[in-house]
Amino acid sequence: MPVFDDPPSEISPERVAExxxxxxxxxxxxxxxxxHAAGRIAGARHIELERLASEAETIDGDRxxxxxxxxxxxxxxxxxxxxxADYDAYNMTGGLQAWADAGxxxxxxxxxxxxx
Numbered sequence: 001m002p003v004f005d006d007p008p009s010e011i012s013p014e015r016v017a018e019x020x021x022x023x024x025x026x027x028x029x030x031x032x033x034x035x036h037a038a039g040r041i042a043g044a045r046h047i048e049l050e051r052l053a054s055e056a057e058t059i060d061g062d063r064x065x066x067x068x069x070x071x072x073x074x075x076x077x078x079x080x081x082x083x084x085a086d087y088d089a090y091n092m093t094g095g096l097q098a099w100a101d102a103g104x105x106x107x108x109x110x111x112x113x114x115x116x
Contacts, residue, residue: 009079011090013099016066020044026065028052030078031096032116035070039111041099049074052081061087068092068099070116 011019019025020041027044029036036046047055049069059065065087067075072095082089092099097113100106106113 009076009083009089009091010093011066012093013102013104016068016092016099017102017104019064019066024064025090026060026063028059028065028067028078029069029096030067030074031069031114035114035116038114039096039100039106039108041068041096042105042107044068049078052078056082056085059087064088064090066090066092069095070113071095071097 016025016027020027027041029040029044029046030049030052032048040046065082067078067082067089068091069075072091072093075095076091079089079091094101100113
């Protein structure tokens with residue numbers, strides 16, 4: 001039973017921030033290493049999209065997982081794949097760009113959303 005009342009597989013950056021602060025979700029960044037280095041959500045796990053399948057067993061299937069990328073397309077693919085494998089998986093709507101646009105923090109302090 002999904003724990004969110006957002007559309008079935010999408011969740012807003014503001015809601016992600018709230019749930020992340022409370023420790024209720026796993027947050028996985030599927031972007032490329034250079035994108036991750038430029039700016040990221042503090043504490044989010046970084047697993048490049050191409051490595052995600054081989055790392056799937058390291059993701060807790062008993063806790064909701066939220067994927068994000070720059071704009072939401074790559075993380076949308078990850079979300080679909082994990083939902084098909086019976087994970088309680090979500091895509092952060094609009095990706096890290098929407099997170100930054102909402103004024104939510106990035107690390108490092110001068111972090112930014114790198115173009116793909």
